[in-house]
Amino acid sequence: MxxxxxxxxxxxxxxxxxxxxxxxxxxxxxxxxxxxxxxxxxxxxxxxxxxxxxxxxxxxxxxxxxxxxxxxxxxxxxxxxxxxxxxxxxxxxxxxxxxxxxxxxxxxxxxxxxxxxxxxxxxxxxxxxxxxxxxxxxxxxxxxxxxxxxxxxxxxxxxxxxxxxxxxxxxxxxxxxxxxxxxxxxxxxxxxxxxxxxxxxxxxxxxxxxxxxxxxxxxxxxxxxxxxxxxxxxxxxxxxxxxxxxxxxxxxxxxxxxxxxxxxAFGQLVQSKIFSGKISLNLKNLKPFNSANIIIHPDNQSLLTGFKNTGIKRIKAMFPESEITLKLNPDLKKGTHKNEI
Ligand code: SF4
The missing domain is CATH 3.20.20.70 (Aldolase class I)
Incomplete structure (x- = not known):
């Protein structure tokens, strides 16, 4: 196939x-x-x-x-x-x-x-x-x-x-x-x-x-x-x-x-929701933390920062007590992410 x-x-x-x-x-x-x-x-x-x-x-x-x-x-x-x-x-x-x-x-x-x-x-x-x-x-x-x-x-x-x-x-x-x-x-x-x-x-x-x-x-x-x-x-x-x-x-x-x-860009809005949902779920499992870095491939940045930062805002709203920073790493596989606390 x-x-x-x-x-x-x-x-x-x-x-x-x-x-x-x-x-x-x-x-x-x-x-x-x-x-x-x-x-x-x-x-x-x-x-x-x-x-x-x-x-x-x-x-x-x-x-x-x-x-x-x-x-x-x-x-x-x-x-x-x-x-x-x-x-x-x-x-x-x-x-x-x-x-x-x-x-x-x-x-x-x-x-x-x-x-x-x-x-x-x-x-x-x-x-x-x-x-x-x-x-x-x-x-x-x-x-x-x-x-x-x-x-x-x-x-x-x-x-x-x-x-x-x-x-x-x-x-x-x-x-x-x-x-x-x-x-x-x-x-x-x-x-x-x-x-x-x-x-x-x-x-x-x-x-x-x-x-x-x-x-x-x-x-x-x-x-x-x-x-x-x-x-x-x-x-x-x-x-x-x-x-x-x-x-x-x-x-x-x-x-x-x-x-x-x-x-x-409806499809991208859905992809953004899915991507930010996966990151949030992963962050939830790392709780408690004061600050966290979300690391993604540069090509996926628009999924979190596009459409008036909808994706990243959604994640930050779930962790209002913590400082969340977005970082880019071209070595990471596209579509994946890494969270560091
Ligand atoms: S069968 Fe297709 S082309 Fe015909 S009316 Fe329905 S949606 Fe339109």
């Missing part, structure tokens, strides 16, 4: 004619109005251009990732058109494989056989929640059983499974989200993405919000929930490859995000 982080070449596909109406999704933004529809030529050109910047010395696997829609809901002829150039790039050894994302009810054995024959080796399922009521209120149009069945078939086909979840949807509380975390662990995915629900303009959720029928998570609660999720997934050997929505000029345009825990 290749454990190096893949070098990903993203190709955005418009979600042409998605028959669903999920309440968090802005249909206008995903129906291809602003996205240029890629064809085989564009796929070839995009990959060739990207490969010019690839450093083979890194030995990282090269993946083409089709993002932006439910791949298997696209017209089969169009799927074939997109996958064919990728397959020839796999056969010539220039890329390692393909990843796609889709809905749980967009998977069956025939579809998996087709995808596998073209070199698709990772499928990310948009599960969103493992609670049937939450799925229903979100207008997803599929059940928890569909997620389990699709996951089972993907494993059986020898394709790697990725799961995407969305804390904070209508009808979900912390206990419900905890259940989604545990049920997701049972699906045994290789990777997870966590996108806290955000109220986007022109969505069903925006209407609920305007009518006072939906309260999105505040940013602190969303960070706490994601922290718990990340720690649980990591404990079970599941890689969390994204926390928080990817910012874009469209998302950051005025009035696009109506409410909810949207922050351009």
């Amino acid at each position: 290749n454990v190096l982080t893949p070098w990903i070449i993203p190709i955005f596909i418009p979600n042409k004619g998605c028959p669903h109406r999920c309440i968090f999704c802005d249909q206008k933004n995903i129906t291809g109005v602003e996205t240029k529809t890629p064809d085989a030529g564009i796929v070839h050109k995009t990959v060739n251009n990207a490969l010019m910047h690839y450093n083979p010395m890194t030995k990282r696997p090269v993946e083409v990732a089709f993002y932006g829609g439910s791949f298997t809901l696209l017209d089969k002829k169009y799927q074939t058109e997109l996958l064919t150039p990728c397959l020839s790039l796999i056969n010539s050894g220039r890329i390692t494989g393909i990843r796609i994302s889709t809905r749980p009810d967009g998977i069956d054995q025939t579809i998996l056989d087709f995808l596998k024959s073209y070199g698709v080796y990772i499928i990310e399922l948009g599960a969103q929640s493992m609670d049937n009521l939450v799925l229903k209120l979100a207008g997803r149009g599929h059940s928890v059983e569909d997620i389990r069945k699709a996951s089972f078939l993907i494993h059986k086909a020898g394709i790697r499974l990725g799961i995407q979840i969305m804390p904070g949807l209508p009808g979900e509380d912390m206990q419900g989200f905890r259940n989604t975390i545990l049920e997701t662990v049972l699906l045994a995915p290789k990777t997870v993405r966590i996108y806290p629900a955000v109220v986007i303009k022109n969505t069903g959720m925006a209407i609920l919000f305007q009518n006072g029928k939906y309260t999105p998570l505040n940013i602190d609660d969303a960070i706490d929930m994601c922290e718990e999720a990340v720690l649980t997934f990591e404990k079970h050997g599941i890689r969390v490859i994204r926390v928080g929505l990817q910012t874009s000029s469209s998302l950051e345009s005025p009035g696009m995000v109506k409410a909810g825990p949207f922050h351009p």
Whole structure:
């Protein structure tokens, strides 16, 4: 198994004619109005251009990732058109494989056989929640059983499974989200993405919000929930490859995000909370002390001093009687820390 982080070449596909109406999704933004529809030529050109910047010395696997829609809901002829150039790039050894994302009810054995024959080796399922009521209120149009069945078939086909979840949807509380975390662990995915629900303009959720029928998570609660999720997934050997929505000029345009825990560096806020939590726990075990040095790698400094010193302030607040000093040491392994009293 290749454990190096893949070098990903993203190709955005418009979600042409998605028959669903999920309440968090802005249909206008995903129906291809602003996205240029890629064809085989564009796929070839995009990959060739990207490969010019690839450093083979890194030995990282090269993946083409089709993002932006439910791949298997696209017209089969169009799927074939997109996958064919990728397959020839796999056969010539220039890329390692393909990843796609889709809905749980967009998977069956025939579809998996087709995808596998073209070199698709990772499928990310948009599960969103493992609670049937939450799925229903979100207008997803599929059940928890569909997620389990699709996951089972993907494993059986020898394709790697990725799961995407969305804390904070209508009808979900912390206990419900905890259940989604545990049920997701049972699906045994290789990777997870966590996108806290955000109220986007022109969505069903925006209407609920305007009518006072939906309260999105505040940013602190969303960070706490994601922290718990990340720690649980990591404990079970599941890689969390994204926390928080990817910012874009469209998302950051005025009035696009109506409410909810949207922050351009949301993932880093969660990482900061996790990192400062580990340091605090370790300091607690060293108590009592009058002063302590926290030593970290310079590359991790922003996790404690970024966002108005949130991380270091959080630690200091836990030990108000002690003097805490942050020190940097490039010899320390990134992501680790040492406490000295
Ligand atoms: S989230 Fe996906 S399935 Fe739901 S409406 Fe948007 S594109 Fe369709």
